[in-house]
Amino acid sequence: MNQAHDFSSEDATHWLYCQHCFGRGRIKYYRMPCVLLKQINDDRAKVLVFGDRYWAGRDHVKRVRYVGADR
Incomplete structure (x- = not known):
């Protein structure tokens, strides 16, 4: 299996959906490409x-x- 440093954004297989809050009530939603490295039991x-x-x-x-x- 590849090490984490061997991947580039072109290898992304999933999207991680995120949000960032600015002060009170202003939320910016965005997504980031990602690669699943490992599924953990918990x-x-x-x-x-x-x-x-x-x-x-x-x-x-x-x-x-x-x-x-x-997520």
């Missing part, structure tokens, strides 16, 4: 996420996140 997933929030042109930025499997 209903969580280890994913490699590409990008940086909703800013375009940052697909080279990537990090490993642990999220609920339903």
